[in-house]
Amino acid sequence: MLLSKSCIYGLRASILLAKDESNGFITIRDLSDELNISFHFLTKVLQKLTRSEILESFKGPNGGVKLAKPAEQVTFKEIVISIDGRFYKVDCPLGLPACGELAPCPLHDQWEELNNRIQNMIGSVTLAELSDRQKRGKPNLQFSAQTGS
Amino acid sequence: MLLSKSCIYGLRASILLAKDESNGFITIRDLSDELNISFHFLTKVLQKLTRSEILESFKGPNGGVKLAKPAEQVTFKEIVISIDGRFYKVDCPLGLPACGELAPCPLHDQWEELNNRIQNMIGSVTLAELSDRQKRGKPNLQFSAQTGS
DNA sequence: GTATATTAAGACAAAATACTCTTAAATCAT
């Protein structure tokens, strides 16, 4: 597992929001229905994004959530950090906190380059790109109705 | 978290075993002391490696565990698979089981190349290389006595 | 203002992961 389920749910919901050109409020119920995941659990996840000011929420009829800024300005990484509460970065594949230049773990060098590329990818990919890609290709965000892996 | 703690413990212990040129049995107590982790927990982890025939164990006085084959023939990946019980591979960063050529998730293409590189790295790095690198550089396998990260 | 729709928040339950403890089995030394 690369990301927690919370993160994945948050990312998927955010992509759906980015897909909505109108940028009006969309209810969490609609999102959870479309993604086929628990409404209450998704609510909790999206609350984090709202508190981080990645989303904007509105209560009551016609309420819901929407992106607080243009999809071009929201990165994959921002969302993960907001939800998991930590920098999405594996410093050392062996989990050694002191691993670094001075005392590298045996995998340090090999890992570093890969890690940089991962960081670069998630730091530069925006919701705009993700939703765009999804709009063009065959949509695939639902967890259900799987054809198998 | 890239790997579970069980995996990390198993990898660290295996690297210590690979470092031992004599290839005699080393007690799990010695390993857990050196790695500064729970003896009983490490025992469970190493039992998996023994069942997978990556380690060989021997009970009683002068017993312990040792590598069942040359360190050159044990890969990082083998150990992870033995302990986590699944292929260490993130098919889709958004966790979509059906993600693939036919219905790619929005990150599919970007992820694929990175994933291949990760797979390549963990599939080709052997315990011999890991222990060697550790012997030459400044050793760093203990979780305790951290200088902070 | 009353009812309805919707997010916010918190308590609670379930499942997965991490860790501890006890007992059994095997081996060795005497």
Add this chain to the structure above:
DNA sequence: ATGATTTAAGAGTATTTTGTCTTAATATAC
């Protein structure tokens, strides 16, 4: 044989993650 040493196995506990349920707060519509 007996006792000591060591892994094997399984029960039990703790913590984290995931998921559910209930109530509160806020906004709309009538």
